[in-house]
Amino acid sequence: MIEPKIILTLVTFAPLLGVLLILVLPRGRHNAIRAVALGASLVTFVISILMLLQFDRASGDIQMVARASWFQLANVDIEYFLGVDGLSVLLVLLTTFLTPISILSTWKAVKERVKEFMIFFLLLEIGMIGVFLALDLFLFYVFWEFTLVPMYFLIGIWGGSRRIYAAIKFFLYTMAGSILMLLAILWLGLNFDSFSVPDLIASGSIPSNIQTWLFLAFAAAFAIKVPMWPLHSWLPDAHVEAPTAGSVILAGVLLKMGTYGFLRFNIPLFPDAAVRFAPWMALLAVIGILYGAAVSYAQKDVKKLVAYSSVSHLGFVMLGLFALNSQGIQGGILQMVNHGLSTGALFLLVGMIYERRHTREMDAFGGLWKVMPVYGALTLIVTLSSMGLPGLNGFVGEFTILLGSFGSAAIGSQLFAGFAAAGVILAAIYMLYMFQKLFLGPVDKEENKGLKDLDWREIAILVPIIVMIFWIGLYPKPFFELISPAVDKVMATLQAVTQAVR
Amino acid sequence: MDLNDLTTILPFLIVIVWACVLLLVDLFIPREKKGLTAFLAAAGLVAGLAAAVQQLGMQAEGFGGMIVVDGYTAVLHILFIGVGLFAVMQSYDYIKRKGIERGEYYILLLFTLSGMMLMANAGDLIVVFLALELLSLPLYILAGFARPDLQSEESAIKYFLLGAFASGFVVYGIALIFGATMTTSLAGIVAAVKTPSVLMLLGCGLFLVGLGFKVAAVPFHMWTPDVYQGAPSSVTAFMSVGAKAGGFAALLRVFVTAFPEMASYWAPLAMWIAALTMAWGNIAAIAQTNIKRMLAYSSIAHAGYILVSLPAAANSVVAPEAIRAALFYLISYAFTNLGAWAVVLTMEQAEGKGLEIEDYAGLGRKKPALALAMAIFMLSLTGMPPTVGFIGKFYIFRAAVDAELVWLALVGVITSLISAYYYLRVIVVMYMKSGEPQTRSEGWLNTTVVLTALGTLVFGLLPGLLLEFASQAQFLSFIP
Numbered sequence: 001m002i003e004p005k006i007i008l009t010l011v012t013f014a015p016l017l018g019v020l021l022i023l024v025l026p027r028g029r030h031n032a033i034r035a036v037a038l039g040a041s042l043v044t045f046v047i048s049i050l051m052l053l054q055f056d057r058a059s060g061d062i063q064m065v066a067r068a069s070w071f072q073l074a075n076v077d078i079e080y081f082l083g084v085d086g087l088s089v090l091l092v093l094l095t096t097f098l099t100p101i102s103i104l105s106t107w108k109a110v111k112e113r114v115k116e117f118m119i120f121f122l123l124l125e126i127g128m129i130g131v132f133l134a135l136d137l138f139l140f141y142v143f144w145e146f147t148l149v150p151m152y153f154l155i156g157i158w159g160g161s162r163r164i165y166a167a168i169k170f171f172l173y174t175m176a177g178s179i180l181m182l183l184a185i186l187w188l189g190l191n192f193d194s195f196s197v198p199d200l201i202a203s204g205s206i207p208s209n210i211q212t213w214l215f216l217a218f219a220a221a222f223a224i225k226v227p228m229w230p231l232h233s234w235l236p237d238a239h240v241e242a243p244t245a246g247s248v249i250l251a252g253v254l255l256k257m258g259t260y261g262f263l264r265f266n267i268p269l270f271p272d273a274a275v276r277f278a279p280w281m282a283l284l285a286v287i288g289i290l291y292g293a294a295v296s297y298a299q300k301d302v303k304k305l306v307a308y309s310s311v312s313h314l315g316f317v318m319l320g321l322f323a324l325n326s327q328g329i330q331g332g333i334l335q336m337v338n339h340g341l342s343t344g345a346l347f348l349l350v351g352m353i354y355e356r357r358h359t360r361e362m363d364a365f366g367g368l369w370k371v372m373p374v375y376g377a378l379t380l381i382v383t384l385s386s387m388g389l390p391g392l393n394g395f396v397g398e399f400t401i402l403l404g405s406f407g408s409a410a411i412g413s414q415l416f417a418g419f420a421a422a423g424v425i426l427a428a429i430y431m432l433y434m435f436q437k438l439f440l441g442p443v444d445k446e447e448n449k450g451l452k453d454l455d456w457r458e459i460a461i462l463v464p465i466i467v468m469i470f471w472i473g474l475y476p477k478p479f480f481e482l483i484s485p486a487v488d489k490v491m492a493t494l495q496a497v498t499q500a501v502r
Numbered sequence: 503m504d505l506n507d508l509t510t511i512l513p514f515l516i517v518i519v520w521a522c523v524l525l526l527v528d529l530f531i532p533r534e535k536k537g538l539t540a541f542l543a544a545a546g547l548v549a550g551l552a553a554a555v556q557q558l559g560m561q562a563e564g565f566g567g568m569i570v571v572d573g574y575t576a577v578l579h580i581l582f583i584g585v586g587l588f589a590v591m592q593s594y595d596y597i598k599r600k601g602i603e604r605g606e607y608y609i610l611l612l613f614t615l616s617g618m619m620l621m622a623n624a625g626d627l628i629v630v631f632l633a634l635e636l637l638s639l640p641l642y643i644l645a646g647f648a649r650p651d652l653q654s655e656e657s658a659i660k661y662f663l664l665g666a667f668a669s670g671f672v673v674y675g676i677a678l679i680f681g682a683t684m685t686t687s688l689a690g691i692v693a694a695v696k697t698p699s700v701l702m703l704l705g706c707g708l709f710l711v712g713l714g715f716k717v718a719a720v721p722f723h724m725w726t727p728d729v730y731q732g733a734p735s736s737v738t739a740f741m742s743v744g745a746k747a748g749g750f751a752a753l754l755r756v757f758v759t760a761f762p763e764m765a766s767y768w769a770p771l772a773m774w775i776a777a778l779t780m781a782w783g784n785i786a787a788i789a790q791t792n793i794k795r796m797l798a799y800s801s802i803a804h805a806g807y808i809l810v811s812l813p814a815a816a817n818s819v820v821a822p823e824a825i826r827a828a829l830f831y832l833i834s835y836a837f838t839n840l841g842a843w844a845v846v847l848t849m850e851q852a853e854g855k856g857l858e859i860e861d862y863a864g865l866g867r868k869k870p871a872l873a874l875a876m877a878i879f880m881l882s883l884t885g886m887p888p889t890v891g892f893i894g895k896f897y898i899f900r901a902a903v904d905a906e907l908v909w910l911a912l913v914g915v916i917t918s919l920i921s922a923y924y925y926l927r928v929i930v931v932m933y934m935k936s937g938e939p940q941t942r943s944e945g946w947l948n949t950t951v952v953l954t955a956l957g958t959l960v961f962g963l964l965p966g967l968l969l970e971f972a973s974q975a976q977f978l979s980f981i982p
Contacts, residue, residue, distance in 0.1 A: 070966070071964065071965050071966030071969055072966065072969065072970075073893075073896070073897060073900070073965075073969060074823045074826075074827075074900060074904075113867070116866075116870075138896075141887065142887040142888055142892075145886055145887045145892075146886075146887055146888060148886070152926075153933065156933065156934045157866075157933055157934055164930055164934050167934070168923070168926055168930065171922065172919065172922060172923060172926075175922055176919055179915035179918065179919055182896070182899075182915060183899070183903065183912060186900050186903045186911070187903055187908075189900070190900065190903055190904055
């Protein structure tokens with residue numbers, strides 16, 4: 001066992017070891033560089049598992065705290081403050097789980113500038129884990145902004161034909177939201193002489209009208225990241241142009257930084273505003289669900305379809321979170337993980353076929369099942385998971401969210417849940433439509449006849465995700481157990497407010 | 503004048519006397535060994551640095567109040583000398599390569615540095631003016647140092663004409679202030695002004711305009727792009743950091759300590775100038791294709807960010823932190839900008855080639871370390887964590903929010919977003935476009951790049967030490 005005080009520091013910065021090793025490796029030794037990167041990310045994963053083993057699932061408090069003064073700015077302590085609780089533990093695990101998988105997926109796809117690619121990828125992992133663990137607003141902001149840089153390079157150097165446009169758009173769009181959050185953070189730090197999130201929540205005395213502004217400033221950053229309709233326009237560009245591994249991380253983890261931000265900061269810090277804004281957030285979420293689904297259906301490019309489906313799925317997460325009841329939030333958190341797994345897997349699958357055919361147009365395929373049965377079977381499972389088939393992970397999350405939003409007092413109307421349920425049906429339509437286009441029917445294209453089925457490496461990439469898909473789908477109890485005490489704590493904060501209002 | 507007076511100006515004295523000595527010594531250094539002057543100049547600066555460090559924590563007046571020494575002075579002195587050392591370091595290879603390696607170069611550098619240092623010592627408007635001229639005159643010559651290169655000469659003449667014009671404003675301002683208060687000493691002005699007269703306000707305004715020229719604030723920035731582009735790049739690098747810091751040294755001290763009674767008049771003015779400077783500098787930079795011009799507009803924009811501290815300092819409660827924030831910003835900007843210019847110096851080829859941003863295409867592949875350093879500088883200028891530029895902006899905006907100038911902070915963050923576009927473009931060109939950039943490797947320039955890049959990154963991650971250093975910057979209080 002590792003000392004609980006340092007385990008979060010270890011899990012955050014373990015990838016740095018890989019970065020340093022890769023730096024000293026000669027540029028040409030691609031396989032060694034890949035192996036080191038994979039090794040470093042696996043070590044990180046192992047440490048995160050150790051973290052999970054030490055995690056006290058009965059407690060809703062922040063655990064394994066690492067806290068020290070980082071520096072003083074204008075007599076206010078800015079702290080190095082990491083901690084994990086039920087809100088973040090699964091997301092950390094999701095990050096450490098998806099990173100080695102993504103790295104393994106680049107074995108053949110990334111042949112140029114492997115050294116830089118792996119360095120950026122590992123730096124990105126540091127940033128993402130840091131975002132989920134940081135409990136000092138300043139530290140959080142540093143990690144938050146830092147993730148932009150490696151992702152920007154990943155899209156801009158190794159992306160598709162419009163990569164530069166997509167990379168800059170991604171960077172500027174995200175930064176635009178963050179700067180407003182920065183001002184809000186500044187204001188909080190100035191008025192409470194602390195940037196520590198638990199302390200700020202405990203002080204709980206932000207006036208209601210100011211909460212509105214702060215809520216909006218934080219929401220600007222997170223809503224763009226999620227992305228919520230109508231701030232989603234960076235997403236299709238970034239997802240489509242990013243290299244496969246980048247898309248996996250982008251969809252799998254980076255988007256969750258937005259929803260996590262709402263959960264970690266907006267709701268507990270500004271509960272009063274959160275309650276007031278809940279119907280509006282729910283409205284945007286539902287529009288996102290329906291809009292994302294409709295646009296997905298219209299796509300001809302598989303990757304674009306998957307990208308837009310994220311807008312729809314993240315709408316569910318947001319709906320769950322702003323139901324502001326225990327079920328909704330629990331479902332929202334679980335759905336974050338589910339979306340990370342399913343959509344991550346979908347991007348991997350798209351990447352695999354793209355490596356073979358160098359096109360992603362659905363019209364170029366058809367009847368792939370006959371040529372690549374293993375690929376077809378795995379894709380079917382992931383597709384079904386993504387559309388929420390009972391027995392697979394997506395169902396558990398979406399069902400809990402719908403339950404939560406149906407009974408939510410905060411969002412006020414059951415119409416939201418009703419429309420969201422229609423979104424589930426739409427998801428089935430566009431996902432099955434895609435599956436049919438790719439896999440069913442005759443093999444009528446000459447180029448598709450000779451396609452090779454998945455090799456051992458590709459199967460090894462997908463199997464862990466599929467296992468998780470079944471596990472969460474069939475036996476979600478341990479996952480809910482991890483989440484629920486922390487959610488109860490958030491609920492306690494919220495109830496204190498709603499009672500005060502009444 | 504007694505010995506005590508002399509000790510108050512010791513760092514300044516060392517630098518300026520050493521400059522005079524070098525002027526003589528240089529005569530005996532053979533033409534092909536002029537590099538020696540650089541080392542001698544650096545040695546003098548190190549001695550000055552030692553004296554400046556000694557003065558940390560000192561609070562004194564000298565020459566009957568004409569000279570003040572306080573934390574603010576010491577911090578600025580150390581900053582100036584640091585900038586001077588970097589300037590010597592990055593000029594060494596560059597001027598040799600350009601064929602303008604003449605001994606006067608380093609001596610002029612020392613003279614202008616001593617002007618900046620005197621500026622930080624000024625306790626009297628006459629000293630401010632003296633320092634301003636001592637700072638400016640050698641810089642005019644340095645700007646035209648690449649003669650008979652026409653661009654360089656044009657740059658010098660433009661800088662001289664507009665600089666002289668600005669000095670005129672300052673003198674006129676001082677004259678009016680003298681007319682209103684019968685004194686030029688900062689302490690005397692505070693004592694004399696209870697309700698500001700029109701004369702006083704006019705003088706105050708003219709003073710702001712004059713120094714606005716020096717720090718390149720909008721709308722007094724017109725000269726900057728042309729001068730920066732035409733001057734030898736090593737001079738521009740020094741100018742963009744040193745001369746700016748020199749201007750701010752006077753601006754902050756005079757306005758905060760001598761004109762607090764008139765804050766309700768100058769604070770709104772300074773606020774608008776800051777907002778306009780941030781906005782226009784960043785917007786105009788987008789259109790630039792030449793890296794020197796782009797960095798020129800970028801330096802205008804950064805003058806705007808530093809200027810945010812001035813209206814914030816108009817609030818007497820916020821003032822101490824605002825001053826520290828400004829100095830911290832100047833230090834962080836010095837690291838970042840000197841580094842960026844060192845990269846420009848490395849990339850510049852004969853006859854002004856290699857100065858277009860497009861010339862950096864493919865640098866990420868050919869010179870990964872150099873490109874990485876440039877990327878770090880660009881991110882720091884944008885204000886992205888974990889670089890020192892982020893901490894600097896955070897500190898400055900904090901002061902603004904503290905003084906309830908939230909809208910000014912908002913302008914600051916929005917213009918930072920705009921600036922991201924053109925800073926990122928440099929990164930795009932270096933890493934995402936292919937090309938065969940011409941590069942070279944020169945010892946001292948490389949050292950500069952490495953040191954500044956490390957500074958930008960390390961102080962971004964661990965700013966504690968630097969923040970503590972900047973927090974020494976306190977004004978000697980005139981009001982008993």
